[in-house]
Amino acid sequence: MLREQAGKSVLDLTTTAATPAELYRELQASHALTFPATLLRVSINERYVTMESPLQPGDRVVFIPPVAGG
Amino acid sequence: MFRGLSSLSALFSTLFELTTQPIDSAALRARLERPDAGACVVFEGWVRNHHLGKPVTQLEYEAFDDMARIEGDAIVTETEQHHPGCTILCVHRTGTLRVGELAVWIGVVSAHRAAAFLACRETIEEIKRRLPVWKKEHHLDGAAEWVNCTTEAAAKGPQPADYYARQSSLPEVSASGQEQLAKARVLVVGIGGLGCPAALYLTGAGAGHLTLVDAGRVELSNLHRQVLFTTDDLGAPKTAAAVTALRARNPFIQLEGLATELSASNARALVAGHTVVLDCTDNFATRFILHDACLAAGVPLVQAAVHRFEGTLDVFRRGDGGCLHCQWKSRPIAELDTAAGNCAGAPVFGPAVGLLGVMQAGEAIKIILGLETAETHRRTHLVNQLDCSVLSIAREADPACPVCGQEESFQPAVFSNQPTDAVLLSLDEMAALGKVQMVALLEPGESLDPARSATGTLPVPVGDIARLRELAALGPVILTCRHGVRSAAIARLLRLEGATGIYAMAGSSAAIGSSRV
Known part of the structure; x- marks a missing residue:
């Protein structure tokens, strides 16, 4: 659903965000994402982390919304 | 529940019969008539004039009578349980049968045809597979051999x-x-x-x-x-x-x-x-x-x-x-x-x-x-x-996880230890509750039949959980939605949160239309 709202699945960007939470706030503003941050899981470099984990240059961040369909 | 129904019908009629007399299809069909049935599917197994390439003139069927009756009853009862609402009657012939005669008759009635077709197919497949019946084939050349239907199926079939x-x-x-x-x-x-x-x-x-x-x-x-x-x-x-x-x-x-x-x-x-x-x-x-x-x-x-x-x-x-x-x-x-x-x-x-x-x-x-x-x-x-x-x-285990965190003191069911039964209500059960607040959960693009809102059903956007919590605090609430899935899930979830008087109507709501289709 984030993909649909943003219109793309991968973004390369330069940011001053120090955590995934800050990064997501930036993306919400720049890509009009309405999905609430509290219901997202997040990974950095393919490991689950919390929204408050520190970001390093070159990190790959994935936001994963809840999925339940079957 | 369905077991009970089957046992009840067993009291009134025999579901499976063995007979040495020619099978009368019309009489059997008449025994199945019931006013709520909209479909009757009948299977007839006939004696044919050839088997595995050899001409056949007649067949002799022999059964272990008591065992066959018990197994036949079990097959019919089980199949009725698998297909709720179906009534099945099955008759198997024994003795000498000529080409063209009826060896097996199965009739199934139900409200709708889909279940009747499925139940009929399942009954004959199980009869062929399980019933202790032997048949002796008389060939044109005068030779004869006994064949167990089950062994025959196993021997011929895939390995x-x-x-x-x-x-x-x-x-x-x-x-x-x-x-x-x-x-x-x-x-x-x-x-x-x-x-x-x-x-x-x-x-x-x-x-x-x-x-x-x-x-x-x-x-x-x-x-x-x-x-x-x-x-x-x-x-x-x-x-x-x-x-x-x-x-x-x-x-x-x-x-x-x-x-x-x-x-x-x-x-x-x-x-x-x-x-x-x-x-x-x-x-x-x-x-x-x-x-x-x-x-x-x-x-x-x-x-x-x-x-x-x-x-x-x-x-x-x-x-x-x-x-x-x-x-x-x-x-x-x-x-x-x-x-x-x-x-x-x-x-x-x-x-x-x-x-x-x-x-x-x-x-x-x-x-x-x-x-x-x-x-x-x-x-x-x-x-x-x-x-x-x-x-x-x-993924990594969260050491602070209340469910799996301490392996020694595993605590299952943090969320699932509370009863969530009796959440789904039939129309009768809904009526028995007395005064309730009916709520129609609406997706974007869905609307509630105005006649329903006039009788007090409240439309609530499907994502507005907070509103549902408020309503549940005021008195009994019954949720409905277009397909009946979301309403049931949300009612259960609110129960898990501790709400007591929240229910969902079983099935879909015809009062909710969609402009999206």
């Missing part, structure tokens, strides 16, 4: 070794792996877009006992992705249609269909005794209940979930890479379900859900064969059909 040849010749499987599969008991919960392909491949692989759980019936909008069903199955219970379809694919495994809904009160009993469990359901409420039951029993759980073109695959095992609660912490399940947006009408790309279902079957088979690796099982696999990509995210 397991041939069936599994292309699989058991894999060094990773081999004859011993095939035996492991034959001993395995696999539970598939949810027979939809995930469950259909998963069950197909488990059946093909020879998982010895397959238990299928789903309370739903086959609908037209299921067919584009639920590959076990055909248009003939419309309206039939999913488990019955699935068992019939799977039985036709593999005669060597046990198939059990349970037309029931997984709940906190039956989850542990359903999981017990299974080697591995597949979560093919469509909402977080059920997913958490099943997950907790599997962790408590120490049974591996293969879980998949899909949204449109993409999905997730996880294997959860006790003490291995954390659990579902580690991932979602204390986020309210109701909010997760609302955010996931999986009402029965949600759009879904057939191949994507099929892909995930097939992957689930593959993981389950790997677990049975001991081919799984910690590398694959401590990860969430994000599968994306649009990009043709799989991204695997490493």
Whole structure:
């Protein structure tokens, strides 16, 4: 659903965000994402982390919304 | 419940009969007449003039009478249980029969044709397979031979070794792996877009006992992705249609269909005794209940979930890479379900859900064969059909997880230890509640019939959980929604949160229309 709202699945960007939470706030503003941050899981470099984990240059961040369909 | 009905009808009539007299079809058909029946399916087995290339002039059928009656009754009773609402009558002839005479007569009546066709087919297949009846064939050349119907079917039919040849010749499987599969008991919960392909491949692989759980019936909008069903199955219970379809694919495994809904009160009993469990359901409420039951029993759980073109695959095992609660912490399940947006009408790309279902079957088979690796099982696999990509995210147990955090003091069922029964209400039960607030949960683009709002039904956007909590605090609330899925899930979730007077109407609401179709 984030993909649909943003219109793309991968973004390369330069940011001053120090955590995934800050990064997501930036993306919400720049890509009009309405999905609430509290219901997202997040990974950095393919490991689950919390929204408050520190970001390093070159990190790959994935936001994963809840999925339940079957 | 259905067992009771069957026993009751057994008091009034015999369901299975052996006779030495010619079978009178019209008289038997008349015995089945009932005013609520809209369909009658009849099968007649005739004596034909050839068998395995040899001309046949007449047949002699001989049965162990008592045993055949007991087995015949059992077949009819079981088939009626598999197809609720069907009444079955079956008569088998014994003695000498000439070419063209009736050997077996089976009649099934029910409200709708789909169930009657399925039940009739199942009855004759089971009769052929199980009934202790022998037949003596008299050939044109004067020779005669006795043939046991069951032995005959087994001798002529496919053999397991041939069936599994292309699989058991894999060094990773081999004859011993095939035996492991034959001993395995696999539970598939949810027979939809995930469950259909998963069950197909488990059946093909020879998982010895397959238990299928789903309370739903086959609908037209299921067919584009639920590959076990055909248009003939419309309206039939999913488990019955699935068992019939799977039985036709593999005669060597046990198939059990349970037309029931997984709940906190039956989850542990359903999981017990299974080697591995597949979560093919469509909402977080059920997913958490099943997950907790599997962790408590120490049974591996293969879980998949899909949204449109993409999905997730996880294997959860006790003490291995954390659990579902580690991932979602204390986020309210109701909010997760609302955010996931999986009402029965949600759009879904057939191949994507099929892909995930097939992957689930593959993981389950790997677990049975001991081919799984910690590398694959401590990860969430994000599968994306649009990009043709799989991204695997490493999971770790959260040491502070209230459910799996302390391995020594495992506490299952943080969410699922509260009764959620009696959430679904029939119209009679709703009437018995007296004064209640009716609520119609609306998706964007859906609207409530004005006549319904005039009688006090309150429209509430499906995501407005806070409003539902407020209403539930004021008095009994009954939720409805267009398909009856979301309302049931949300009612259960609010129960889990502690609300007591919240219910859902069983089934869909005709008062909710959609402008989206």
